Amino acid sequence: MIGYIARAVGAPTPTLVLDHRQLPRDEERLTPVLTRIREWLEANGRGDILKFALVEPSAHPMFDLDYRFVQGLTGGVDRFDFKGSCGHSILASVVAADGQAWLPKLAPGGRIRVRVVNNGDHVVCEVDEARRRSGSFTVHFLQDAGARLDELLLTGSPVDQLITGTGVQEASLVSMGNPYVFVDAEELGLNSVDELFGAGDDVYARMLEIRRAACELLKWPTDGVFPKIAAVGQYTEGRLAVRAISVPKWHPSIALTGTTCLAAASSIPGTVPERLARRAGLARGVIEIDTPGGSTAAAASVAGRGDGADTLHWVSVSRKLAQLDEPACIASLKNYDYKEEPAWLPLAV
16 A cells, blocks of 8 residues: 655644545544554654545545545554544645646646545635645635534633633633634733743643643543644734644644634634734734744634624635655555445345
């Protein structure tokens, strides 16, 4: 089996892109195959790869690629999360698919339409610049009929009081792209960009505790990947500063889905990000973000009168780079030959 290693700039790890047509569809049969792939990666010095993108040309006339994301978890090569998505891995999939001629050749102005199998998201990757093995993109996360902003709140409230071992923590629980917990960095005692970006193990542990409290409130597993968590600070006019946690460490920047979720959250009255965005003087739905790994921008297309009943049509994130690194010949699956059983059998004569 051949996989393709690709990386989106700002992602915590590379992504291994695999042809979904060569793999089982159900988790029970897929898990042992992915386990063998992780064993091979570790044996070959690539145990850092924890993101897996299962991709194929889409049979749907409205899409170019079908994409399924799997997150490898720590604590064992047989541990995976199949529920969420990853925007950086979508970009990795696009450049890998381009390298395999599964798509029309990437060119500036072109649009690659991606259907996310995990959660039904529709994503359009607009090509800003194309090179032989890399590209720069603006990524649009679409909402089919427009989602009500207040329906993106996981508890229905713009802020929740989370009970932790160190006291009550205010947070906003929002889901767009992926579910996130947003907290005000200043409430963590981080009063400057340098303090936020330089925060160490004590702040990391406290954020994990806040995330755990959010999981308990939502009645979600505390040992899973979701919701993710990010601290948001407002220290500079016209900008937000963000520090997020990935699996299993500080994120070098912020996930593409995290930027998307933050842009949506900043449009919902009363949330932590909305309050900080207003203080920064940002226009509604438009955010400029600084992270330890660089800067990016996002814009949400919102229609309505400025209340929670407004509708969200899409969120666009610009200045995203991705590159194809190398093929990976997975020797342990050299003779693996998966064939999907037909959904029907001919009638006996």
